[in-house]
Each structure stands twice: as C-alpha cells, then as structure tokens.
Amino acid sequence: MNAAEVAQLLGIASTLDNRISAGSKMQVRTWSHVLDDVPYPVAERALREHYRRSTATIMPADIVEHWRTARRENAEQRHNAELRAQPRQLDDTARLRIIRAGIARVTTALAITRGLDPARAQAEADARRAWLALPCPHCHARPDHPCTGSGGRPLRKTAAHPARLDAAHATSGHTTEGPR
C-alpha cells in the first residue's frame, strides 16, 4: 500500500473506530512504511474481519497477520490444485513391470507372425522378461536394456549373453533359452 491507500484505509477505519484519526499525516506515513508490501484489497479485508470480531483498535500487526494467513492459504490451495492436476506418478517398480509386459507382448506377437508355436513363443517371452529384468554380468547392460556386443551394437546371434541367461535362470527358475 502506498500513502494514498493507507490514508483511504484509515479513513474507513476512523468511521468504525473513533480512536483512529483519518487525517494524521504522521500515522499515514508510519503505517505505509510498515504495510508497504500489503496489497490494499487485503488490508481492507483485514480491517473488515478485525472490526467484525473485535472492539480493540486495529494495529498494523493485525493487518500483516491477516496478509500472512491469506498468503499461506493461497499457497496451500495452489499446491493442492497442482497435486490434483498431476497424473498419479507410477513408482519405478510399476513402470518397469509395464515395460516388461509390453516387451513380452511384442515378442510373442513377433513369434506368432514368424509362424512359431504361441505357447513356445510365450515361454520365450517369459524367459526374455526374466533376463531383461537383470543387469548383464558380461557386458554390464542395465536392466531393461539389451545386451550389446563390440562397438555397443546389439547382439546378433543370441538375445543376451549366456551369463545373463544363467543369472535369470538362477533367479527365476525359468527356462532361459534365448530366441534363435
């Protein structure tokens, strides 16, 4: 609030409270110094709230307190609105499960397209899912990343390094025969 706004506020306050004088230049100056960051509409609401519940003379601290409360409530409302607007984030485990299920579906579909037995294709997809969940001890491919050979290129002859298939076998008990 600038001095003009403080003068207007004190003018209103003086009609509610005869202990406040509307015309004191000194008061206008000191109040506008204390309340320089408080917007006028907020101060006017603070004045209204104050004299609805209190017979005490309003002090700049009452207005600042009202301003702080209003800002806090605004921030909370904004925060809650943002939370509601955000799609629920999947945790990492759920995300990986979806990725692996997708890979398995694609693998099965490809196998069927190639004329392989769907049951066998499913088994291979399960196996693929099992080793893909683990890092490769040989080429250090991370989970959900395919094994790579020299030059970082994908393997051609097998789907994954034997060490990774063995690790998957030990972990899951699945048959880990890779697609040929």
Ligand SMILES: [Zn+2]
């Ligand atoms: Zn590997």
